[in-house]
Amino acid sequence: AADMGNDLEKVLIPEDELQAKIKELAGRIDEDYAGKDLLLVGVLKGAVMVMADLARALHVPVQMDWMAVSSYGAGTKSSGVVRVLKDLDTDIMGRHVLIVEDIIDSGLTLHWLLENLKSRNPASLEICTALRKPDAVKVPIDVKYVGYDIPNEFVIGYGLDYAERYRNLPFIGTLAPHVYK
Ligand SMILES: O=P(O)(O)OC[C@H]1O[C@H](OP(=O)(O)OP(=O)(O)O)[C@H](O)[C@@H]1O
Ligand SMILES: Oc1ncnc2cn[nH]c12
């Protein structure tokens, strides 16, 4: 449908709250990394919106890099082994790395990514995610910066998609049942 107006069921987190939260996280990150040179690693595709807003709210010097990973589907999702579709351009050995994500659901993506990036010997490695679903987590992940803990329901917007749509919505919302028909 051209206009997604009637696809939206409810707004969970409005744009102004989301932006205020990102600025709050940026303030903490600026303090924690004062005097350090930070490499932000975004996880494509969902993290693009968080990365764009977070990076612009930071005052410490930052560089950005991106990874794309893909789980092979149900089977691998449970084993958590993922495939690297796009690796980093940067050598992270000795770098202060902050992984930037839109959401932590089961935790499998980040569990695998943490091991992978740790093996490259960064000086430090932390995570910043806009959203987390505590009730959906399958593997516990130590996340230093969390925007919001949300209920275990499918959400879209702010980078999060349904069939590659709705990523560009400036807020977090849920979809009306007819969309999933
Ligand atoms: O905690 P998990 O259960 O691993 O799920 C979280 C991951 O799933 C989504 O990405 P997805 O793999 O859908 O790709 P996308 O970012 O390109 O939408 C989301 O952006 C996280 O990266
Ligand atoms: O709630 C959600 N909405 C969109 N993508 C994902 C991935 N994990 N959880 C999601």
Ligand SMILES: [Mg+2]
């Ligand atoms: Mg993603």
